[in-house]
Amino acid sequence: MKNSPIDTDRLFHALGDPTRRAILDRLTERPMSVSRLAEPLEITLTAVAQHLQILEEVGLVHTEKLGRVRTCRIETAGFRALEQWIRDHRTVWERKLDQLGQVLAEEDESP
Amino acid sequence: MKNSPIDTDRLFHALGDPTRRAILDRLTERPMSVSRLAEPLEITLTAVAQHLQILEEVGLVHTEKLGRVRTCRIETAGFRALEQWIRDHRTVWERKLDQLGQVLAEEDESP
DNA sequence: TCAATACTGAAGTATAAACTTCAGTATCCA
DNA sequence: TGGATACTGAAGTTTATACTTCAGTATTGA
Secondary structure, three states: OOOOOOOOHHHHHHOOOOHHHHHHHHHHOOOOOOHHHHOOOOOOOOHHHHHHHHHHHHHOOOEEEEEEEEEEEOOOHHHHHHHHHHHHHHHHHHHHHHHHHHHHHHHHOOO | OOOOHHHHEEEEEHOHHHHHHHHHHHHOOEEEEEHHHHHOOOOOOOHHHHHHHHHHHOOEEEEEEEEEEEEEEOOOHHHHHHHHHHHHHHHHHHHHHHHHHHHHHHHHHOO
């Protein structure tokens, strides 16, 4: 299914790349310029900028250019969307976990 | 970064495809055979089986073959891993949300 | 028994993703 | 002013992904 790439797709896709998660983890510490972000990564500045664009598009990062420096920081929108997705789907596997818990409890009662 | 595809990668990657999320949503209702799952999807049985393998590898689905029928059901392991990832990262954007909340509160006090 | 059913495996294709290089364009600052 | 810095854009390459087709292999049930 190559069509209809709605937000959830791109959000999970954005989080599916280890470099992008590494960037997020870095930004968790403090806001940072693109080149500073690129320093420990073994890829070109251009590649980092491309990752940042993806992260920004799904609301995981916000960037702002001042002079020649673009400062990047964590944005909450994407994370909230992720939590929302989980909330929307949690009931199901919570029920499954409950069932599991119940099975275990029953096993406790009558082993 | 093409190497080191640890679990988190594959988990998010698995969830990044709309067809796979549709499969999960279907299985949320009830366990189902592969061909039953394939019915509403406009792709071949083979493609569905491939998606299922990916979902199974990351612990989002469990399948079991009895006779010629493979029955698929939701598995909690993957979902728990996802929740764990969120828990591990939540503090950060929670703090950001708190800051935001505080800013808004201050705006309320002195507009 | 034998045809239908329910997958399974191997191999190929087309598009997308993650890179790269190279050539700019603004800033900054000595 | 002029050279370093900090990106930005366009275009090309390589690898992965999401499919496909086609040819099996077990199972099932009339």
